[in-house]
Amino acid sequence: xxxxxxxxxxAQFQIDYLGHxxxxxxxxxxxxxxxxxxxxxxxxxxxxxxxxxxxxGFYRRFVKGYVAIAQPLTELLKKWxxxxxxxxxxxxxxxxxxMTEASVLALPDFSLPFVIQTDAFGVAMGVVxxxxxxxxxxxxxxxxxxxxxxxxxxxxxxxxxxxSKGRTIQIKGSNGDALLLRSGMILEELRNFExxx
Numbered sequence: 001x002x003x004x005x006x007x008x009x010x011a012q013f014q015i016d017y018l019g020h021x022x023x024x025x026x027x028x029x030x031x032x033x034x035x036x037x038x039x040x041x042x043x044x045x046x047x048x049x050x051x052x053x054x055x056x057g058f059y060r061r062f063v064k065g066y067v068a069i070a071q072p073l074t075e076l077l078k079k080w081x082x083x084x085x086x087x088x089x090x091x092x093x094x095x096x097x098x099m100t101e102a103s104v105l106a107l108p109d110f111s112l113p114f115v116i117q118t119d120a121f122g123v124a125m126g127v128v129x130x131x132x133x134x135x136x137x138x139x140x141x142x143x144x145x146x147x148x149x150x151x152x153x154x155x156x157x158x159x160x161x162x163x164s165k166g167r168t169i170q171i172k173g174s175n176g177d178a179l180l181l182r183s184g185m186i187l188e189e190l191r192n193f194e195x196x197x
Contacts, residue, residue, distance in 0.1 A: 019058065028104045029059045037099045042092065046082050049073060056095055060140070062102035067140035068124035069094050074142075106134035 009015060014023045021028045037056055043049035053073060060066040067074075072091035076082060108114075108131060115130040126140040 022107075025107050026104050027107060029062055029099070029102050033059070034099055034102070038096055040096070042084065042089070044082075044084075046077065049076060049082070052092075053077075056099055059099065059102060061137040062105060063098045064103070064128065064138045065124065065126050065140055066095075066098070066138065067142050068126070069098055071124065071142060103135055103138070106131060106136050108136050 014021060016022075016030060019030045019033050021030055033055065037052070040052050040055075041048075043052055053070060056066075056070065063069070069091060072085075072087045073095070076084075076088060108129075112131055114136075117128040117130060119126050124140050124142050126138065128138055129136045
């Protein structure tokens with residue numbers, strides 16, 4: 001293969017890569033993309049709303065509770081008629097604010113243990129993947145209202161862990177999670193990890 005020297009950078013402390021700014025041990029959203037979100041006009045069509053949600057969704061791992069914030073907007077995608085409401089406006093403004101306050105995330109060090117912090121809030125559930133007291137990523141998902149909060153928290157704990165099988169993890173959540181450890185499916189998933197004493 002060949003490299004074009006004009007497109008190469010060597011010995012850099014910071015690089016812009018696929019919409020992210022990567023520095024030593026950290027990654028953040030590209031500031032020009034964040035500015036594009038801030039400058040986005042109120043959507044007047046489904047196409048415009050999809051564009052906004054697509055752009056913000058690309059950076060969802062930087063925002064705690066992204067799904068809960070965006071939920072009123074994603075509900076508009078399910079309806080036959082596009083009807084912008086005060087709830088949609090609040091969600092639109094909140095999502096813009098959340099994107100401007102997005103966390104700088106640490107890059108994972110696979111030689112260190114991971115901590116998973118779970119929470120369920122409103123219509124969604126969330127997880128923060130932490131290492132050495134620094135967030136690595138946020139995950140969130142809308143859940144079915146029939147599920148108990150504890151089962152939701154434990155269920156979402158498993159999702160971000162799948163690529164980390166064999167690694168040491170610590171899970172922090174509500175006390176209700178302990179009751180669900182009797183579930184065979186959950187035990188089967190969790191047995192693939194190491195836990196600190």
